[in-house]
Amino acid sequence: MKNVTIKTISEVTGRSLTTVSRVLNGSAKKYRIKEETQKLVLDAAHKLNYAPNQAAVSLRLNRSLSIGLVIPTLSNPYFADVASLVSHSLRTKGYSVLLMDCDEKEAAEIEAVRLLAAQNVGGVIIIPSGSQSAHIEVLLKRGIPVVCIDRYHENIPVSYVATNxxxxxxxxxxxxxxxxxxxxxxxxxxxxxxxxxxxxxxxxxxxxxxxxxxxxxxxxxxxxxxxxxxxxxxxxxxxxxxxxxxxxxxxxxxxxxxxxxxxxxxxxxxxxxxxxxxxxxxxxxxxxxxxxQPVGDIANMSIKLLQDRIKSHNREAAEQQMKVLINPRIVFRQSVKMHK
Amino acid sequence: MKNVTIKTISEVTGRSLTTVSRVLNGSAKKYRIKEETQKLVLDAAHKLNYAPNQAAVSLRLNRSLSIGLVIPTLSNPYFADVASLVSHSLRTKGYSVLLMDCDEKEAAEIEAVRLLAAQNVGGVIIIPSGSQSAHIEVLLKRGIPVVCIDRYHENIPVSYVATNxxxxxxxxxxxxxxxxxxxxxxxxxxxxxxxxxxxxxxxxxxxxxxxxxxxxxxxxxxxxxxxxxxxxxxxxxxxxxxxxxxxxxxxxxxxxxxxxxxxxxxxxxxxxxxxxxxxxxxxxxxxxxxxxQPVGDIANMSIKLLQDRIKSHNREAAEQQMKVLINPRIVFRQSVKMHK
DNA sequence: TACTTTTGCACAAACGTTATCACAGTTGAA
DNA sequence: TTCAACTGTGATAACGTTTGTGCAAAAGTA
Structure with missing residues (x-):
């Protein structure tokens, strides 16, 4: 089964690659593509079950629609919950999630970040494992948005969301x-x-x-x-x-x-x-x-921060550090007794 | 900071793009590149901290070094453990892991698989959420290796590793x-x-x-x-x-x-x-x-199966279904009493 | 009518990598 | 001496997408 590309659609509809691409990636109005043409292309795309080749897109745009998610370890249920919520939510927003389980090792975390940079991900959400911060700073310098969850570094201008x-x-x-x-x-x-x-x-x-x-x-x-x-x-x-x-x-x-x-x-x-x-x-x-710990709030907030960063091509805004602390609440059970 | 590409290295070393590429992706001996040249290129690459652009590689090769990992939900500790081991092990083998948390919803799983296909991942490891199997069959038909963990489908020729x-x-x-x-x-x-x-x-x-x-x-x-x-x-x-x-x-x-x-x-x-x-x-x-459940064994075995599939370009071998069941053991604690 | 502006679309170049083909120089055999 | 085989390297075309530029045709203006 041959892959369906915009070329296929171009042939089917008789429009140029350019026009097809513009319709498909939503810049139709910007280039004033006729309604009729748009419908033609969209229908064809749908019928052929077209999905854009992400490799091509990210090569062309020099950025990708994937987000790196760096976690100390998924065997800790708290981190697993965060990962679950974050990854699920990112997916509904159209990103794909590159998971990096670091086994609680800082060296693994540094290597993971290096890899993510090489794949030029669109952003990184990280729960740091240790106290080093240089690798995170590298991401910032390369213009890759980063949000820390739960643990963060005070010495670099990275945004974070954490329980208070x-x-x-x-x-x-x-x-x-x-x-x-x-x-x-x-x-x-x-x-x-x-x-x-x-x-x-x-x-x-x-x-x-x-x-x-x-x-x-x-x-x-x-x-x-x-x-x-x-x-x-x-x-x-x-x-x-x-x-x-x-x-x-x-x-x-x-x-x-x-x-x-x-x-x-x-x-x-x-x-x-x-x-x-x-x-x-x-x-x-x-x-x-x-x-x-308000895991849901933390997950949502961190994604919002990351998205704001990704969208704002304004360099200044993108570099502004956001610090969000969310107050937790105590769940009372039966393990505490009055002591005289 | 401009990105370092093989072109940069080509300019620095004075060798052609072709030669640099060959040295860097390990096909040096195949093309009989001189030791001296290899060293020259490798040194430069190292000095410049070169990392290949994965988007370009996977566009060119029409396959990627990433593996899709489809999980019902990470909030189930058992699945989280599997995900932790699998993702960690895949990383040490040089793959990156695309995580798909499906929130136990079969519809989300089907969509996840579609996305992975669009990103043409090199393979997929999946813990199915439901009973449908058509979406998995699509992967097989497109030649993407798949291994099921824990749950599997008897009606399609997909390999699986599970507890007995x-x-x-x-x-x-x-x-x-x-x-x-x-x-x-x-x-x-x-x-x-x-x-x-x-x-x-x-x-x-x-x-x-x-x-x-x-x-x-x-x-x-x-x-x-x-x-x-x-x-x-x-x-x-x-x-x-x-x-x-x-x-x-x-x-x-x-x-x-x-x-x-x-x-x-x-x-x-x-x-x-x-x-x-x-x-x-x-x-x-x-x-x-x-x-x-022998999570470690299951993780390792499934990765081995997947890798064998990916490596064997032999179509026949790649399509052969492997069925691995691992016997679990009982961990005795104090919750069972003799009943007269 | 003779212009300017708008509308709608297409050409072609680029992103970084790899595979195919080509080729010049060297060695070895007949 | 001539030709084959080997050694070491390069040019170039693709992979699928996006985008700046260009250019007709249609519509508006004087």
Missing amino acids: HYEGAYAMTQYLISCGHKRIACLQGSHAVISNNLRVKGYRDAMGAGNLPVYSVAGNSFTRESGYIETKLLLQKKEKPTAVFALSDTILLGALKAIKEENIKVPADISVVTFDNSSYLDFLACPVTSIE | HYEGAYAMTQYLISCGHKRIACLQGSHAVISNNLRVKGYRDAMGAGNLPVYSVAGNSFTRESGYIETKLLLQKKEKPTAVFALSDTILLGALKAIKEENIKVPADISVVTFDNSSYLDFLACPVTSIE
């Missing part, structure tokens, strides 16, 4: 304090990402505001292992924590495992809260109170 | 029977996909082999809602089930919710097992015994 990590953590800590907790442990993730550090700051500041000493900030990655190990250690202390604030659901699962092994009951003996609000939290031994 | 759903369900049912259960309910997913139907058949056959009547097969989608509703209904029966076999982890979560609402204890009052083995099963109120 600080406010979320602050509010949650405040809530624990209001329940009478004093020894609140914070189980953190990777020090290399800003989302983690802002959450930790939120925790610290709330403790300070409550005139409480920072009891503990421990951990080094957003994994079950990290949560497990740190909780194990915490539970060996003389002054055990009365509440644990896991900064992600993966960390939470590890913490719960440790708690279970020590035969400590949630929420009777210890209160537990977390960040992310994965759907399975409802079904755990004790449903866990969590900070819900 | 039948064996898994059969073994699990047998296990429940061996524990003395007689009233075993089966909570199924979408009737439109073969994975579901094979699992149901495994359940039925095992019941038959155990001389037990099929107690119940209910449900209509791989969702929490379906699991919740059907379990609610089951628990209203006079003759309540002594064991529930959820055919996916999403269904399981719904079932657990219903069981909890009815104040029934797992495993004391009712035994529960499931399919998929999501990582959070360990952390539920009662850790749930599950059939583990």
Whole structure:
């Protein structure tokens, strides 16, 4: 089966390639193509099931209708949700999505960005894995629009959309304090990402505001292992924590495992809260109170920002940095008990 | 910053476009390019940080180094895991991955496949959402290699890699029977996909082999809602089930919710097992015994099949259908109790 | 009538790459 | 000595699309 191109349509309709192309890519009015001709061409295209050859288009225009989506890893349900929403929404807007799963490795991320640049994608949406930013800066310099999600870099003028990590953590800590907790442990993730550090700051500041000493900030990655190990250690202390604030659901699962092994009951003996609000939290031994990240809003907002960038050929506007923080809300479940 | 093309390199090195191209795409020996010349060109390319324009390559070759990955939805952790492994592995092999999240809608899947065909991808890996197969057949007819994962179509000659759903369900049912259960309910997913139907058949056959009547097969989608509703209904029966076999982890979560609402204890009052083995099963109120799907093996195998197809320009070999079923194993936890 | 303007369409060049053909110079065999 | 085979390289034409330029014909203006 031979491929249908504008040439095919040109032959069928008896119009020139030029005219066919103009009708098909929507610049018909600009060139004042007769209604009649337009209909003729469109009908033929439809009948032949014509689809433009994207390679040719992007070669000609030196830009493509594809967007790079760079994700630390899809095995993290939160990132998978973001990816699902973003990719689905981009598709309805006519873009195709180049997925780059970086396995949480910064080196893979840098390589991924290089590849995307080589394919000259129309834009990039990225959830950075680490603290380096030079590779992202390269994209900006090449005029490729970039939007960061969830994690971002303060030192380069890149737009971002994220949960207000600080406010979320602050509010949650405040809530624990209001329940009478004093020894609140914070189980953190990777020090290399800003989302983690802002959450930790939120925790610290709330403790300070409550005139409480920072009891503990421990951990080094957003994994079950990290949560497990740190909780194990915490539970060996003389002054055990009365509440644990896991900064992600993966960390939470590890913490719960440790708690279970020590035969400590949630929420009777210890209160537990977390960040992310994965759907399975409802079904755990004790449903866990969590900070819900507004994934839908984040996805939509980031796409809007990216599209604005792509459309504005105005260089100034395109380089203006947009910073969007969305306030999360707390989903209350049964994992927190008043502490006297 | 002007883009670096083979023309740039040609000017720098003083060799023709032809020669530069030949060196750069590895056909140097075929055309007997002098070692010296090769080195000259490669050095220049490296120094200038040259990356071939993929649009031009795929336009010229009428095929691209990108692979379409069609997924029902990334919000299902099982699919997200598959997508993560597949995309990551494809990247290391030099392909880029076009992600199509279909939101579990068959119409979206069909459109996605059309788009991929238009972009003339080098191959497609797909987890079908429904029962239609015509769109996949179109790909095959256009000579685009396709591999189905997890779900497949028997009526078209498409290769597939899947868990042995039948064996898994059969073994699990047998296990429940061996524990003395007689009233075993089966909570199924979408009737439109073969994975579901094979699992149901495994359940039925095992019941038959155990001389037990099929107690119940209910449900209509791989969702929490379906699991919740059907379990609610089951628990209203006079003759309540002594064991529930959820055919996916999403269904399981719904079932657990219903069981909890009815104040029934797992495993004391009712035994529960499931399919998929999501990582959070360990952390539920009662850790749930599950059939583990060998995601890694499935991902690797499907990529191998696809690559073989892509490489074999031999038409016959390319059209031969490969059917790979991988036996799953049961991960035993604490959700099943002997029933007298 | 004799112009200008508008309307509607087509020619041809370009985007970066690769494959086909061609060819000059060197080596080896008859 | 003559011809064949080999070595190393280049010109050029395509792949499918978009767009600046051009140019008739129709319509408007004086």
